[in-house]
Amino acid sequence: xxKSSLIRVRNLRFRYPDGTQALDGVAFDLLPGECVAVLxxxxxxxxxxxxxxxxxxxxxxxxxICGIPxxxxxxxxxxxxxxxxxQNSDDQLFMPTVLxxxxxxxxxxxxxxxxxxxxxxxxxxxxxxxxxxxxxPYHLSAGQKKRVAIAGVLAMEPAILVLDEPxxxxxxxxxRALLELLKTLPQAKLLVTHDVGFAMxxxxxxxxxxxxxxxxxxxxxxxxxxxxxx
Amino acid sequence: MHIPDGFLSTPVWAALDVxxxxxxxxxxxxxxxxxxxxxxxxxxxxxxxxxxAQMINFPVGVGTSxxxxxxxxxxxxxxxxAASVVMTAILAIQALVxxxxxxxxxxxxxxxxxxxxxxxxxxxxQLWGGGGATARKIAIFAGGFASVLVSALLAxxxxxxxxxxxxxxxxxxxxxxxxxxxxxxxxxTLAVVQAIETINPGFVRTAGGSHRRGATIVLATAVFxxxxxxxxxxAHPDGLEQLAIKTGISQxxxxxxxxxxxxxxxxxxxxxxxxxxxxxLAGLALVCGACIGFGRVVARKRSA
Amino acid sequence: MHHAVIERWSQGHxxxxxxxxxxxxxxxxxxxxxxxxxxxxxxxxxxxxxxxxIFGFAAARVPVRGALARAAAVxxxxxxxxxxAAASGDPARAAILPGKSYLSALAVLLVVATTxxxxxxxxxxxxxxxxxxxxxxxxxxxxxxxIAGQAASMRLAASCRGGFGKSGSAHxxxxxxxxxALAVLFARSYGAAENIHRSMLSRxxxxxxxxxxxxxxxxxDWTFLLSSVAVAVAVRGI
Ligand SMILES: Nc1ncnc2c1ncn2[C@@H]1O[C@H](COP(=O)(O)OP(=O)(O)O)[C@@H](O)[C@H]1O
Ligand SMILES: [Mg+2]
Numbered sequence: 001x002x003k004s005s006l007i008r009v010r011n012l013r014f015r016y017p018d019g020t021q022a023l024d025g026v027a028f029d030l031l032p033g034e035c036v037a038v039l040x041x042x043x044x045x046x047x048x049x050x051x052x053x054x055x056x057x058x059x060x061x062x063x064x065i066c067g068i069p070x071x072x073x074x075x076x077x078x079x080x081x082x083x084x085x086x087q088n089s090d091d092q093l094f095m096p097t098v099l100x101x102x103x104x105x106x107x108x109x110x111x112x113x114x115x116x117x118x119x120x121x122x123x124x125x126x127x128x129x130x131x132x133x134x135x136x137p138y139h140l141s142a143g144q145k146k147r148v149a150i151a152g153v154l155a156m157e158p159a160i161l162v163l164d165e166p167x168x169x170x171x172x173x174x175x176r177a178l179l180e181l182l183k184t185l186p187q188a189k190l191l192v193t194h195d196v197g198f199a200m201x202x203x204x205x206x207x208x209x210x211x212x213x214x215x216x217x218x219x220x221x222x223x224x225x226x227x228x229x230x
Numbered sequence: 231m232h233i234p235d236g237f238l239s240t241p242v243w244a245a246l247d248v249x250x251x252x253x254x255x256x257x258x259x260x261x262x263x264x265x266x267x268x269x270x271x272x273x274x275x276x277x278x279x280x281x282x283a284q285m286i287n288f289p290v291g292v293g294t295s296x297x298x299x300x301x302x303x304x305x306x307x308x309x310x311x312a313a314s315v316v317m318t319a320i321l322a323i324q325a326l327v328x329x330x331x332x333x334x335x336x337x338x339x340x341x342x343x344x345x346x347x348x349x350x351x352x353x354x355x356q357l358w359g360g361g362g363a364t365a366r367k368i369a370i371f372a373g374g375f376a377s378v379l380v381s382a383l384l385a386x387x388x389x390x391x392x393x394x395x396x397x398x399x400x401x402x403x404x405x406x407x408x409x410x411x412x413x414x415x416x417x418x419t420l421a422v423v424q425a426i427e428t429i430n431p432g433f434v435r436t437a438g439g440s441h442r443r444g445a446t447i448v449l450a451t452a453v454f455x456x457x458x459x460x461x462x463x464x465a466h467p468d469g470l471e472q473l474a475i476k477t478g479i480s481q482x483x484x485x486x487x488x489x490x491x492x493x494x495x496x497x498x499x500x501x502x503x504x505x506x507x508x509x510x511l512a513g514l515a516l517v518c519g520a521c522i523g524f525g526r527v528v529a530r531k532r533s534a
Numbered sequence: 535m536h537h538a539v540i541e542r543w544s545q546g547h548x549x550x551x552x553x554x555x556x557x558x559x560x561x562x563x564x565x566x567x568x569x570x571x572x573x574x575x576x577x578x579x580x581x582x583x584x585x586x587x588i589f590g591f592a593a594a595r596v597p598v599r600g601a602l603a604r605a606a607a608v609x610x611x612x613x614x615x616x617x618x619a620a621a622s623g624d625p626a627r628a629a630i631l632p633g634k635s636y637l638s639a640l641a642v643l644l645v646v647a648t649t650x651x652x653x654x655x656x657x658x659x660x661x662x663x664x665x666x667x668x669x670x671x672x673x674x675x676x677x678x679x680x681i682a683g684q685a686a687s688m689r690l691a692a693s694c695r696g697g698f699g700k701s702g703s704a705h706x707x708x709x710x711x712x713x714x715a716l717a718v719l720f721a722r723s724y725g726a727a728e729n730i731h732r733s734m735l736s737r738x739x740x741x742x743x744x745x746x747x748x749x750x751x752x753x754x755d756w757t758f759l760l761s762s763v764a765v766a767v768a769v770r771g772i
Contacts, residue, residue, distance in 0.1 A: 076740070092733040137676075235635055272731070274674045282684070285689060286715055323651070326642060327646060329643060395619045421712075
């Protein structure tokens, strides 16, 4: 496998404390500039897999991000490199205003408050939400929340974007706007979704998760065809 | 019962604000020792849960229903210090956003529901919750019951101390209603704890532990003080003040407050409300001092 | 829902909305103390306080009638005690209890209707309230919008199935159905809290909240604070 993989995962296994074997020997690579869609049924281990990439969970096996192994002492670096956008924006937008929330990451990176708010404003501009910086997150629509959540990770200037079912709560215009936004972002992307159309418009290839393992890989069309996933 | 502003006399609300502030400070310090700031979301979201729980009605019969108050339940999940912190945050938001309880009276409401209510709710669980299944059930019920009853009685005492008229029949009816809502809180708390544990037994703490004897003494003292308070308040409407005046502390306290300013603002400081406030504070300090002294003696005896 | 309306009011742009939260919090405490300690609260002083508060709502372009109605939340409690006081031969107190409590509630409402709650809470940090407690309050308020929404939809779902509280099935089953609903709400809340924690860690949280600075306390804030204190104390002397 090329040494330059942004994400490199080998033989990853993970069992929840209650005994559920959620991951069962996953191997995966994400190359620079790539966008990979992750398809698969509910409960097949997609979210569990993503949570291993930045050390929120840790199982057996090897994971490295931009060549850095994921382990306790590298977590700060890893978490700056991976921008993780959660499925439910309400879990991610916990600060009282949009600006406070987007500045949360930069402040954790040790930036001074002024610098952090500058970064946050720039990230908000990038997603087209600068007008909302003083607003409370609960006054935003689902689509706007998702954009702000993305701004929150962009403010950390990550190398990789990881998105867990980003279209879940979106209406069709919100979905379209998200698609356009993601196309403009230069980072490599890992995109978990049930929306095959969305994946086809965005992703270079797809992997299919089933019962804690990757059972198919190839173009989105090929994987969807092979796995009866439409 | 959330006391609004305008009901408590100045000595009472001022004294309780002064009392509640360090108590909450202590609860915050103890909470921080156990939870790092990363757990603030857990405390906050469970606070929002307790808030929202009030929207779910429990049928009691004869067309009425009640809802969870939640102090004891929070204590079983988070321990008493964190539960006190969460209840304090809830009371502050209720006072600010819902006009449910006053701002100056926040000290009183926090003392009643976030400090004493939570502690009294936690103690039976701490004492007997580690026993058999039946003992545990009784402890959980008793915690919910005691938490609501003691909070409400304290509020009643504070109103009476403030001179709010409380004719015997009205006081009697109120106490009757408090007992009913306390029974309901016990039943709801028990039912919810059991339902929660079927989802995940890890949500509720394991009870018991090293502080059983200390807890017994605190519980006995609390009950004793509450009883004395009720009798005292019903006998002397302006009791706290009387206590301070009789012991001569009020005069000294007034002088102490007045001296630094007496050259230019003596008239203002001589006004009745300041005297009252000083008297109330002094009276309360006296009661607190007595409690602390009593606790010290007991502790020394125990370690001897 | 109640908090949603006040939340909307607090998003305005009047002179009062623009004042620093610390100035409004301090002015509120002084005004409440003035009202609470006024012996007997003469009708004249009470009316002037009332007029000032009404003027405040109007100036902040907050619906005055709506505000009057919301502050009336304290009246059932106050009027009950007023009735008892009247019946036990203390008509003076019967008038004062509802008067003082209503004025106080109105004053609190004016501040909350012109200050978003998170800002107000942070304002209290200036008066020495521990930041930990204020952050907990901020999270309670933030997730009230989420959890209360879930509770409302559960209640709706329950009422479609006959309700937790309506007649029909036996009391005992409906009681345990309500307990079950609360337990589910609890588990969801707990799960949400874990996800929030994970999302904090994902953005580099290492155990301590770093916050953006409070805005500067400007001359207009000083002017507002000092003049409200002066007015509150002067009116008390009437
Ligand atoms: N906290 C948990 N404890 C125990 N089992 C879990 C937990 N979270 C998820 N699981 C289980 O792990 C499996 C994979 O879940 P998940 O990664 O969320 O799947 P997906 O995101 O593909 O829907 C499922 O069987 C799920 O029930
Ligand atoms: Mg998932």
